Amino acid sequence: MTFEIDQVEKTMLNDISTDVPKAILDRFVTLTRESGSEDERIAAHFLAQLLEDWQIPHRVHYPNIHLSIPKKATLIVNEPVSREIRAKTPSCSISTGDHWICGEMMYIPAEEDDLSDAFDPLATNKYGDVRGKIVLTDGYPVSGKTKELGNEGALGVIFISPGRYIHEGTIGVIWGSPDLDNMDEEPRIPALMIGKQDGHALITECQAGKVTLQFQTHLDSGWFPCPLLDIWIEGTEESEKYVLLHGHLDSWHQGIGDNGTGNAALVEMARLFHKHRHLLKRSIRIAIWPGHSTGRYAGSTWFADQFGLDLDENCIAQVNCDSPGCRWATSYEDMSWMSEVEGLCQSSIQDAFGEQSKGYRPHRAGDYSFNNIGITSFYMLSSSIPAKELKEKGYYAVGGCGSNIEWHSEEDLMHVADLDIIVRDIRVYMTTILSVVNSPIHPFFFSKTLEELMDTLEEYELAAAGHFSFSIVKKEAMELLDEMKEFYKLLPLFSSTSVLEPNVKRVNEIIRQIGRELVSINYSRAGKFRHDLAIDMPRLPDLSPAHYLSALDPASHAYRVVLTHLTRGQNRVTWALQRVRKLLKIYLSVSEKATT
Incomplete structure (x- = not known):
């Protein structure tokens, strides 16, 4: 059986081409695939047309999902020196509209436990007396911290980016579209993000004396119909059982490394799995989601809701494909997988390249919308820049783009993608998935x-x-x-x-x-x-x-x-x-x- 699986792998992996990924990236760099937008629909139809041309069975669903889409933010320092600072607002922030929030600024350095999304229900006066203050703090927008500051009476919070870019993000705590149990859980105060240089200037002024400022945030929140691609590659024997392979369609700006490369990889894998479907014993379902960023995984959550009973009965494993094929990302030392599939993933990466790999407990992120059903899961972000190179480049930690710091910024453009590395990552995904769909016994321990x-x-x-x-x-x-x-x-x-x-x-x-x-x-x-x-x-x-x-x-x-x-x-x-x-x-x- 090992020989048979190896032969199947060789047959499929030798057929990987960069033609389709390149065509997808060339089209996507012309689009801003914000969820709910016309560009997102154009992107979905472009991918669907490829599937139609190859006669791959698929559906395009249009779920109504709840989104919070940042539009603009304005931040003005009134004293000690009057000026406007470039700012953004994260998804799920309170929208002030034309109303100005005015107040004195208070700087609170970030502690290590402030940098996670965790919310401490027992925390009281954790940050001191922040009532009526606008809090300045370090790091990416954090849901738990924003919620705690709001509970303690802060007027708003400003996060200082760790580097040269102001990275888009979210402070939403509701996973997917809200229901009656969680509709009131979002943070109750507005949030902003500013660049590192401006942030440090404000820290200096705050430490020297009184700083007052005013700001506005504008967001478009509501229910939007968004395209969701649902692709079916039928296996030859136990066809009702399947592996769910998925990634998100929507992006911040052009989003080539996050997640244009993921879409390119998913569609190329769909082509290959369909072409060689006679070699598959079980099926593969491929989904491409909307609402990843501005809906906090609303597309995959809708899918989990709509097909929950089928997923419970028939889904063998779920596999996330986010930010593969990015520039300089040649390391598999920072992967995600659940404990029961560690051996499977490590042996698959070893088979694909002869390389060692390390994996960690998956974060509460990455369209892992199936944990409550109890589905074994592996991979999230793909390859990354080796740690030594990150240190040499002076890069700080980001949440995608293979560790490239253009992540969630206007500069996530074509230069972030690397077609050769896309091929490498496709080999990893396909090798692992083939082991699951073709092994007689599920390789989970x-x-x-x-x-x-x-x-x-x-x-x-x-x-x-x-x-x-x-x-x-x-x-x-x-x-x-x-x-x-x-x-x-x-x-x-x-x-x-x-x-x-x-x-x-x-x-x-x-x-x-x-x-x-x-x-x-x-x-x-x-x-x-x-x-x-x-x-x-x-x-x-x-x-x-x-x-x-x-x-x-x-x-x-x-x-x-x-x-x-x-x-x-x-x-x-x-x-x-x-x-x-x-x-x-x-x-x-x-x-x-x-x-x-």
């Missing part, structure tokens, strides 16, 4: 995931410092790990079996169900078919408040609230582990009888 969860439980118990016991869930996890190891010992028996063999299908169903349970409890709080807020998601998030306990007064209301939360959280996690154990016990019992 949840014993590794469970080991990660057990390490997390140890960390949380240490943090709780005797205030709360995790003994119930730890016992369940230890017993499950033993049973899971027994389960995985049986899987080599099916390595050369047809994907349609009944026992193979049953084993794969169990593997997918294990994922539905373990992925969900490790990456979500909200539960199945709901969407958590777009803020950092710690491991086993129901139990992560264990970190609060040692700092709280045991007689306080907050302390009792956290204990209650942890009790409920431990019940949820334990229940999920018990469900997995029941699955394995049934299968192991049947297998034991069959062998005797």
Whole structure:
């Protein structure tokens, strides 16, 4: 079977061409693919016409999704020196319209924990007395910090870019379009972004004396019909099961490196998978989303909502393709994947190039709109500039474009793309996906995931410092790990079996169900078919408040609230582990009888 898969890989990978990616990039550099815009529709129809020409089955949906689109911001310093400073406003900021927000500025340096999107529900007066002040702080727009400052009475917040560009972004905390559970969750104050040089000048003035300023923000918010491409490449055997490969269509400005190159790679992969579909045992579904930036993943969230039951039943894994093929991005040392697919991803990159790779827990980002369903996931951003080169260039961290600092700026143009690197990244994606769709048994090892969860439980118990016991869930996890190891010992028996063999299908169903349970409890709080807020998601998030306990007064209301939360959280996690154990016990019992 290994030989067969290798031959399939060689056949497809040798057929990769740069003709289609180049044609797409040449067209996209003439468009500003803002979601809800005519240029976005033009881009979608351009891609759809290619699919039509190749007779690849596809649909173009037009979901109504909620967007917050920044239009302009005006920032004027009144004292000590009157002047206007170039500024932008992030998506999901409060729009002041023609009303001026006026006030005294207060500089608050960013602490390390301020740089994440996390929101601390127990934080009070975290930043001092900010009531009636306009806060100046460092870094990219951060949802959690903006929300906390608003709760503490600030009039607004101004973020200082880490470098020469003012990078577009969002402070939205609602993942996708709002529902009744989260419609009131967005930050309540306006936000702006300014350049590093202007920011440092304001810091100096603020440290020397009083600084007053006024600003306006203008955004267009509402529901917009946007194009979403849904492509189907049907496999030859277990065709109802599929890998979901996806990336976003919309961009800030021309957005060649984020995500024009991703669209170029996705459509070239669609061409190749369709041309060689007779070599695919299972199917591949490719989606190209709107609403990634100004909708906080609204397109992929709509898809998860509309096709949630089918995804739960049939989706094997989801794979994000964002910012592949960018200039100088030759390293695979900063990838994203869930624990159960680490071996798959590392071996695929090794097969593709003979290179080592490293991966980390996926952030709450990148159109990972399927965690609540419990779908195993890998890749997000693709290759990146090697760390040594980043240091030599003096580049700061960005969230795409292969680490090129033109990310989310007006300068994300054709020079950011590299067709040779697009080919490299396509090879990585295709090699990994082919392993999933053609392997008889899904190549996911949840014993590794469970080991990660057990390490997390140890960390949380240490943090709780005797205030709360995790003994119930730890016992369940230890017993499950033993049973899971027994389960995985049986899987080599099916390595050369047809994907349609009944026992193979049953084993794969169990593997997918294990994922539905373990992925969900490790990456979500909200539960199945709901969407958590777009803020950092710690491991086993129901139990992560264990970190609060040692700092709280045991007689306080907050302390009792956290204990209650942890009790409920431990019940949820334990229940999920018990469900997995029941699955394995049934299968192991049947297998034991069959062998005797």
